Amino acid sequence: MQTELDPVDVEILKLLQMDATLTNKELAFKLSKSIATIHERIRRLKEQGYIKRIVAILDRKKINKNLIAFSQVLLKEHTASTLYAFENDVAKFSEVMECFQMTGAFDFILRIATSDMDSYHLFLRNKLATLPNISTVQSFFVLSETKSETAYPL
Amino acid sequence: MQTELDPVDVEILKLLQMDATLTNKELAFKLSKSIATIHERIRRLKEQGYIKRIVAILDRKKINKNLIAFSQVLLKEHTASTLYAFENDVAKFSEVMECFQMTGAFDFILRIATSDMDSYHLFLRNKLATLPNISTVQSFFVLSETKSETAYPL
DNA sequence: GGTTAATTCCGGAAATTATTCGGATTTTTG
DNA sequence: CAAAAATCCGAATAATTTCCGGAATTAACC
Numbered sequence: 001m002q003t004e005l006d007p008v009d010v011e012i013l014k015l016l017q018m019d020a021t022l023t024n025k026e027l028a029f030k031l032s033k034s035i036a037t038i039h040e041r042i043r044r045l046k047e048q049g050y051i052k053r054i055v056a057i058l059d060r061k062k063i064n065k066n067l068i069a070f071s072q073v074l075l076k077e078h079t080a081s082t083l084y085a086f087e088n089d090v091a092k093f094s095e096v097m098e099c100f101q102m103t104g105a106f107d108f109i110l111r112i113a114t115s116d117m118d119s120y121h122l123f124l125r126n127k128l129a130t131l132p133n134i135s136t137v138q139s140f141f142v143l144s145e146t147k148s149e150t151a152y153p154l
Numbered sequence: 155m156q157t158e159l160d161p162v163d164v165e166i167l168k169l170l171q172m173d174a175t176l177t178n179k180e181l182a183f184k185l186s187k188s189i190a191t192i193h194e195r196i197r198r199l200k201e202q203g204y205i206k207r208i209v210a211i212l213d214r215k216k217i218n219k220n221l222i223a224f225s226q227v228l229l230k231e232h233t234a235s236t237l238y239a240f241e242n243d244v245a246k247f248s249e250v251m252e253c254f255q256m257t258g259a260f261d262f263i264l265r266i267a268t269s270d271m272d273s274y275h276l277f278l279r280n281k282l283a284t285l286p287n288i289s290t291v292q293s294f295f296v297l298s299e300t301k302s303e304t305a306y307p308l
Numbered sequence: 309g310g311t312t313a314a315t316t317c318c319g320g321a322a323a324t325t326a327t328t329c330g331g332a333t334t335t336t337t338g
Numbered sequence: 339c340a341a342a343a344a345t346c347c348g349a350a351t352a353a354t355t356t357c358c359g360g361a362a363t364t365a366a367c368c
Contacts, residue, residue: 002344002345005217013210013212013217016209016210017209017210017212018207018209019207019208019209020174020208020209020210021208023324023325023326024325024326024327025324025325025326033346033347034346034347034348035325035326035347035348036327036328036329036346036347036348036349037345037346037347039326039327039328040345040346043327048216049213049216050212050213050216050217051210051211051212051213052211052212052213053172053173053210053211054173054174054175054208054209054210054211055170055171055172055173055174055208055209055211055304055305056167056170056171056174056205056207056208057205057206057207057208057209057304058167058171058204058205058206058306059203059204059205059206060306062202062203062204063159063167063204063306063308065306068254070224070254070256070263087300087301090300090301091300091301094307095307096301096303097301097303097304097306098299098301098302098303099299099300099301100222100224100296100297100298100299100300101296101297101298101300102224102294102295102296102297103294103295103297104294104295108300109224109294113306140256140257140258140263141256141257141258142254142255142256143254143255143256143257144254144255145252145253145254146241146244146245146253146254146255146262147241147244147245147250147251147252147253148252149250149251149252150209150211150251150304151209152212152214152217152219152251152267153248153249154217156315156316177353177354177355178354178355178356179353179354187317187318188317188318188319189318189319189354189355190317190318190319190320190356190357190358191316191317191318193355193356193357194316194317197356
């Protein structure tokens with residue numbers, strides 16, 4: 001069974017990354033293939049895990065997530081268990097959109113979404129700073145979002 | 155016309171952020187509403203801009219974007235025109251998934267997706283570092299992605 | 309409080325789309 | 339070159355989306 005992407009697969013992925021509401025008919029027309037072929041390609045792209053999920057992207061300002069912060073976290077210890085415990089604890093906070101373990105001068109970078117500075121402050125004081133083994137947290141705030149892509153180039 | 159979100163809207167947004175392939179019929183069942191009502195709600199949520207787009211989320215490792223970097227950029231000048239020029243230039247690079255202007259010790263943070271360290275190096279040398287007015291670029295690399303959400307809590 | 313207006317809600321019809329399948333075509337393999 | 343595998347397609351069917359008229363509920367106003 002084919003597991004590499006051919007040019008048609010690539011085009012489908014490009015288009016669905018931009019707009020997943022495109023119908024098979026529309027894709028078939030754009031790519032000069034039959035509807036059945038497009039359908040089978042997409043089924044396989046999902047099955048093989050290229051497409052992880054189809055989701056709605058919301059306007060965060062309309063749902064009151066006006067403040068985005070990047071929080072750089074340094075831990076006191078770096079044993080396997082403390083790293084794992086931190087990752088596990090921090091993932092439970094709904095404000096934490098993303099958590100990355102990093103190279104360099106700090107251990108983790110978190111992307112935090114809250115309504116405003118007061119909410120971020122409460123998150124920091126009552127949630128993040130209460131986790132064991134935290135050494136320092138440095139917070140940086142987004143002034144403006146210039147580019148925001150979910151679509152990877154192919 | 156109603157412009158605030160009622161509990162049904164909120165539930166729809168929660169569910170579509172998780173899985174936008176849910177049919178109106180499935181949503182209607184989950185929320186104990188008619189198919190027509192769900193359809194009208196979603197139409198309005200799109201029209202009012204709560205739902206910006208429906209997209210496919212790909213597995214970046216399967217499409218050879220194995221290295222994610224955060225690049226903190228400091229500019230030499232901060233006039234309106236140099237800031238704008240930087241934002242505009244950097245948005246054109248396909249490697250740049252996100253660009254944020256930030257508070258604090260640096261001006262911008264970029265999220266860069268490449269296949270590997272060599273590619274990142276080429277991006278830095280041949281693209282980012284060639285932009286005018288750049289003072290310093292500090293790069294941090296993702297060792298592991300612990301949490302990665304596109305769905306905002308509601 | 310009662311009447312009107314506006315909004316929301318729903319069932320069902322019609323249009324569109326997704327899904328399936330058998331067989332034709334093309335590609336791969338030996 | 340022949341056999342096997344994979345891909346592709348058209349057409350039938352199932353499912354979903356979309357639209358509409360009117361019922362039901364809520365809001366507004368006198």
